[in-house]
Amino acid sequence: MTATTTGAVVFGLYLVAIIALGLIAARYQKTEADFWVAGRRFGLGVLVMANMAAVMHGGAILSGIAFTGTFGGVAILPYISFVGGAAIIFYLFAKKLRQSGGFTIPDYMGDRFDSRGLRAWSAVVVAVSSTVYLIAQLRGMAFILERLLGFDFMSSLVLGTVIFVVYVALGGLLAVVWTNIAQFLFMWVGLLILVPYVYDAVGGWSSVLQQVEAIAPGWTSPTGTQWSGWYMVSWYLIWLVAYSTRLELVTKMYAAKDDRIARASVPIAIGLVMLFLLYGNFYLGAAARIMVWDQLASADQAYPVLVTQLLSPVLAAVALTGIASAAMSTTDSLLLVSGSAIAHDLVRRCHDEPKGIERDEKDYLKISRLAIVVVGVVAFVCAIPDLALILRIVSFAIAIVGSAFFFPLLVGMTSRRVSREAALASSIGGTLITCVWIFGALTNATWASIVHPGIVGLVTAGLLMLVVTLVTPPVEDRAINKYFSEAT
Amino acid sequence: MILGLPVLSFWLLLGIPAIILLYMLYDCWRILTGRKD
Numbered sequence: 262m263t264a265t266t267t268g269a270v271v272f273g274l275y276l277v278a279i280i281a282l283g284l285i286a287a288r289y290q291k292t293e294a295d296f297w298v299a300g301r302r303f304g305l306g307v308l309v310m311a312n313m314a315a316v317m318h319g320g321a322i323l324s325g326i327a328f329t330g331t332f333g334g335v336a337i338l339p340y341i342s343f344v345g346g347a348a349i350i351f352y353l354f355a356k357k358l359r360q361s362g363g364f365t366i367p368d369y370m371g372d373r374f375d376s377r378g379l380r381a382w383s384a385v386v387v388a389v390s391s392t393v394y395l396i397a398q399l400r401g402m403a404f405i406l407e408r409l410l411g412f413d414f415m416s417s418l419v420l421g422t423v424i425f426v427v428y429v430a431l432g433g434l435l436a437v438v439w440t441n442i443a444q445f446l447f448m449w450v451g452l453l454i455l456v457p458y459v460y461d462a463v464g465g466w467s468s469v470l471q472q473v474e475a476i477a478p479g480w481t482s483p484t485g486t487q488w489s490g491w492y493m494v495s496w497y498l499i500w501l502v503a504y505s506t507r508l509e510l511v512t513k514m515y516a517a518k519d520d521r522i523a524r525a526s527v528p529i530a531i532g533l534v535m536l537f538l539l540y541g542n543f544y545l546g547a548a549a550r551i552m553v554w555d556q557l558a559s560a561d562q563a564y565p566v567l568v569t570q571l572l573s574p575v576l577a578a579v580a581l582t583g584i585a586s587a588a589m590s591t592t593d594s595l596l597l598v599s600g601s602a603i604a605h606d607l608v609r610r611c612h613d614e615p616k617g618i619e620r621d622e623k624d625y626l627k628i629s630r631l632a633i634v635v636v637g638v639v640a641f642v643c644a645i646p647d648l649a650l651i652l653r654i655v656s657f658a659i660a661i662v663g664s665a666f667f668f669p670l671l672v673g674m675t676s677r678r679v680s681r682e683a684a685l686a687s688s689i690g691g692t693l694i695t696c697v698w699i700f701g702a703l704t705n706a707t708w709a710s711i712v713h714p715g716i717v718g719l720v721t722a723g724l725l726m727l728v729v730t731l732v733t734p735p736v737e738d739r740a741i742n743k744y745f746s747e748a749t
Numbered sequence: 750m751i752l753g754l755p756v757l758s759f760w761l762l763l764g765i766p767a768i769i770l771l772y773m774l775y776d777c778w779r780i781l782t783g784r785k786d
Contacts, residue, residue, distance in 0.1 A: 305781075337762045344766040344773075351773055525781050528773035535770065539763075 267578040269411075275447065275586050279428055279440045286432025286439060292622040293609070296433035296629045297364045297601045298516040305522050305529075307438065308513065312530035313537075314441035314590055315509040316343075322448065322541050322584055326567075327560035329546030333473070333480030336542060340535060342497055346504025347531040350511060351524055353674050357744050358514045359523040365512060365598075366666060367606040373673045374684040375740035377611060382689060384606035386665045387508060390658050391599035392640055397655040398592040399644040405585045418644060421589070426637035429596045430630045434516060437593045444590040451583025452541055458571040459548045466544065473547040480550065499715045503659040506666045509594040512601075596636055604632035650703070657699045660715030664691035667719065668726045677745055681736050683729035691722025 290296050303311065329336040363369055367387060371380025399422055406417035428436050463469050474481045504510070517523035549563040553570060557563060568580045608628055613620065620628075643651070668691070669684045695718030701709025735741075779785035 334762065337766075340763065340766040344769045348769060348773060351776075521780050525777045528770060528777045532770050532774060535766065 267575050268582050271579060271582045272406075272586065275443075275582070276424055278443060280424065282439045282443065283428025283431040283436040286428075286436035289435055290431075290433055290626060293605065293625040293629060294364070295435070296626055297597075297605055298512075299434040299438065301516055302518060303438070303513075303516045303522070304518055305526060307442075308517050308522060308526035309530045309533070310442045310445065311438045311513050311516075312510060312526050313534055314438070314445045315507065315513060315594060316504075316530070316534050317445070317448075317537060317587075321538075322452065322587075323561060323564050325538065325542035326546045326549055326564045327562075329542045330550045330554065330563050331560045333477065333550075334482050336546070339500060340538070342500035343504055343531060343535065345501045346507070347527050349501075349505040349671070350514070351527040354505070354511060354670060355514045355524040355527055356520045357674050358511065359517055359520040360746070361743055362515075364515055364605050365601050366508060366670075367602060368610070369673075370666070370669060370684070370688070371606075371610060373736070373741060373744055374669070374681045375736050376681045376685065377615060379669075379681070379685055379688065380606060381611045382685070383665065384602040384611065386661065386688075386692060388599050388602040388607075388636075390661050391508065391595045391602070392636060392643075393651060394655050394658050395592065395595040395599060395636070395640040396643045396651050398589075398595060399640055400652075402589050402592055403644070405589070415645075418641065421592075422637055422641045422644075425589075425592055425596060426634055429593050429600075430633040430637075433629070434597060437597050438516075440593060441590050444587040447583045448587035449583075451580040451587075452545075454576055454580050455545070455568065455571060459545065459567075462571065463548050463551055469544060469547045469551065472551050477550060480547070495713050495716055498719075499660065499663070499713055502663040502667050502715065502719060506663050506670065508598050508662065509591070511670075512598065596633060596640075599636045600629065600632040603636065604629040608632075653703055654699065657695075657702070657714055660695050660699070660713065660718055661692055663715055664688075664695040664718030664722050668722045672726055672730075674744065677741060678735050679726065679730050680733035682733040683726050686729045687722045687726035690725045691718045694718050694721040 289300070292300075294300055325336075358369060361369065361372060363372060365384075365387070367380050367383035370383040371377060399418060402421045403414055403418040406412060406421055407414055412420065428440065432439075463472060470481050513526075514523040517526065545564070545567065549567045553563065553566045556566060564584065565581060568577045572580060604625070609625060612618070665688045668687045672679045673684065695714045698709055698714035698717045702714060776785060
């Protein structure tokens with residue numbers, strides 16, 4: 262069997278398996294809570310795996326090896342951001358989010374600040390940012406299918422989108438988590454196959470680090486081969502905020518059995534992710550730098566070239582297919598997050614409930630599924646043209662989400678004093694300034710190149726939160742008591 | 750084998766997140782065993 266045939270067969274089996282998981286998960290869907298938060302049934306093991314899959318995906322391995330191979334030791338910095346972001350979720354967000362009993366971040370924004378306007382605004386930010394990100398993910402996935410299965414781009418896009426929409430619409434969060442775990446294990450297989458071969462070729466950790474330092478001086482230094490101090494600091498801050506407001510991770514807290522499980526799942530998952538990256542990025546990145554760097558047209562090819570050079574064609578196909586399937590794991594989470602913002606936050610909480618419209622849970626389940634299909638179709642249509650602009654906007658998506666939610670989450674969870682008006686001003690003002698700065702960056706304006714849009718947005722959001730809180734009254738106790746149990 | 754200074758600083762920088770993580774895992778153990786609310 263050739264490498265291409267093996268890849269196609271393995272990938273075909275994988276696609277059949279995820280549809281089957283979607284069909285099984287569909288049998289557990291009775292209410293809206295089953296669909297969006299899997300009935301809050303997740304124990305520690307499942308939630309740890311779900312958290313890991315929310316943070317890691319196959320793209321993290323491909324781009325991680327390329328990034329680490331190129332820049333070296335500076336790639337340790339994401340570890341600090343990772344752990345810092347996880348600490349914020351662990352100590353400040355997880356318990357209160359789970360105890361509040363909501364489904365989504367717009368639920369938190371609306372309940373904590375007692376504001377329908379803030380709920381609607383948050384839902385729009387979540388829906389738009391997730392859908393834009395989804396468009397880029399669908400295109401990336403179509404390229405992977407194109408290469409693996411030999412289909413043309415359009416057929417790959419249709420196939421990929423239909424599969425995602427079908428299993429997410431059928432099984433909701435339960436299907437997403439089950440398939441993410443399957444993708445994650447598959448990715449591990451792809452990586453572990455390499456271990457003995459890389460060890461044979463370049464030796465263990467110390468040996469690899471000394472060899473790579475010899476051929477790329479500075480690789481093992483904390484600043485890596487070419488980064489400036491200021492660039493590192495702003496990068497670190499952006500990612501700290503990005504990890505602590507990562508929608509796919511934060512909303513998983515709602516699905517835990519109780520708040521202890523929600524909290525405990527965070528450090529365990531992050532610890533495992535760090536071990537994973539230490540091997541998957543640093544060891545393999547350094548090995549790639551030593552062994553194949555001269556042969557690469559671009560750094561992104563580091564992993565595929567390493568695999569092709571070290572493994573037999575069939576094993577190489579399995580390793581690449583494992584990574585490729587996991588590269589798709591972000592897509593379903595984004596579809597779910599975007600769908601929940603529309604069906605749960607906008608339709609149910611912002612439209613139906615204020616108007617006294619009563620529907621039963623079966624109707625809301627149908628609306629939820631319809632929202633997934635609508636988001637899928639919109640993202641599919643937008644993914645057809647080759648819009649480089651979308652890919653550039655996506656690179657700033659974390660800045661928009663961070664500016665909109667970081668301070669309302671951080672301050673709203675820790676202070677009773679903060680006001681509704683302050684949260685509105687912070688979230689809307691921070692997001693708008695970030696968007697203006699992104700527009701400047703996209704049009705290559707000189708003023709926009711001085712600092713990352715996310716930093717400007719965060720500073721604006723923080724200042725607005727502080728100043729407006731000082732001149733407006735706090736939210737009524739009735740609304741905030743569930744976030745401050747000592748007062749109840 | 751004695752590691753050179755750059756390699757040593759690599760491990761030292763890795764130590765910062767490792768220490769924070771270990772502290773979180775300690776708290777995690779206290780939460781799961783009911784020693785911490």
